[in-house]
Amino acid sequence: MVNKSNVEVGQVIRSNSHIDYVCEVYTDVDRKNSPGPKDYEFGQFVYATKRVAGEARVFVGVIYDTILVDPEQGRSGPSLAQPDKQEVFNPSYVEEKQVLTGIVLLGHAGVEDGNLVDISHTIPKQSLEIDDVFKKLSKKDFKGFHRFSGGVQLQYYQRVLDVAGGFAEDILSQILDRLKRSFGDEREALDVIQRNLEWETKMRGVER
Helix, strand or coil: CCCCCCCEEEEEEEECCCCEEEEEECCCCCCCCCCCHHHHCCCCEEEEEEEECCEEEEEEEEEEEEEEECHHHCCCCCCCCCHHHHHHCCCCCCCCCEEEEEEEEEEEEEEECCEEEEEECCCCCCCCCCCCEEEECCHHHHHHHHEECCEECCCCHHHHHHHHHHHHHHHHHHHHHHHHHHCHHHHHHHHHHHHHHHHHHHHHHHHC
């Protein structure tokens, strides 16, 4: 369910592209009930809600990278971005230690009585804004986000490969394992996708 009780992970502080966002994780200073490490771990699904044409719309993403920022360790500048494009992101420094996460958007959906409707794995036309809040996506909504005509959809597959770089195989493998647990009847098809992923990764390694 999409509601106020879902854990608030953090807020957008900048973007690397239309679908690649940097989120500053909330601390005890920011929130009384700040998120725990499992709430913003690698592969965690999150969402941000904003109004589009007067209606609530949910933007769903997954955490694909994390970096720790300690202002006491110098001002030369850490980076958070795709492994082969590390120059893309250089966060502004603050006085407090920070945990920053990279989030790639996977799709979007409408909200009706707290439930996801009109789900799409396409890139949303609208962008998120600075200070928009990402929340933890529930297990129920994870499954609902991937359900399509009684089966399972994974239309954001290539997008994750493009954005997550060297972390793409691990993220997609983790998602596929989770989908196999959620959609037992689709396990065979998901196994094929996972084997293709492993083959593609090996071939990229050979080409390098």
